[in-house]
Amino acid sequence: MSANDDQAAVERVLGGDVSAFEEIVQRWQGPLINLAYRFCRDRGRAEELAQEAFLRAYRGLKQWRQEASFSTWLFALATNLYRSELRRIPARTVPIEDVPEPADTRISATNFEDRDRDSAVRRAVLALPAKYREALILFYFHEMDVPAAARSLGLPEGTVKARLFRGREILRNKLPQTLSVPYLKEA
């Protein structure tokens, strides 16, 4: 499914064909659930948040101006929702044994030490103040793309870069023995 397919599906939904929205859900369920999971580290809650994001997208389809791509609009909408929901009810810390196995085998931890390390890094990110946590989550979710993270957050790129810098600084202080944070890629 391409951007044109998204647009065609949206037009069909706006024309009254509710079932066309299923194509949109099929395509974007993975990214939206995984983005929510990064915010809360709770599978059940991630799906609830993603479902609410899809519902809001359905209600607000007319507001998509088509100046930006559908995915940009959808991620910005979902990010707004996740941020406000996580501020209302903060994420709880999930025990390591409850963390599901990664779907991507390239990032599988090969032993308990690796899993401890991964878990420690993720917990440290979750424990960051909201504005730094959100910048880091979006930056990594968009594969270290600062402009994409800035669009999702609705912030200027400079602000996102500053928050990434400060967020990493805090992370370094939290995990001084185990974490060496990579330098920010040039946008």
Place this chain on the structure above:
Amino acid sequence: MKRTLNDAEIDPILSGKYEILPSSGFVASVMDAVRREATAPPPIPFPWRRALPGLALVVATLVLVAIVGFAAFTQGGGVPAPQVVAGAQSALAQALRAKLVTAALWAGMSLVLAWAIVKLSLRLSTGHA
């Protein structure tokens, strides 16, 4: 002894695109919610046409009170003159001395009016004639 993580190790931890897979029933669950949304009646719009006369009356009353208050204030030379304050105290004392029966009557009428407004609003919002 713990060693320092390098870039190649930290990046996959935080940038793994798909960490979890959606549940098998997720799409169906979203579509159920979307269909419920599509078939739900639209929200009742605020009845501006009915409310406007009342709102206009409230605004006009407030403006009138403000004008009268301002006029009384300026009569005293821009500051609350002692006679204005004394007059207000006297009016307050007079009001407090009013008959209890009259006050109760007004209170009762206010309660009945409030009850009627609530009933009417509920009827309008639930659509019952």
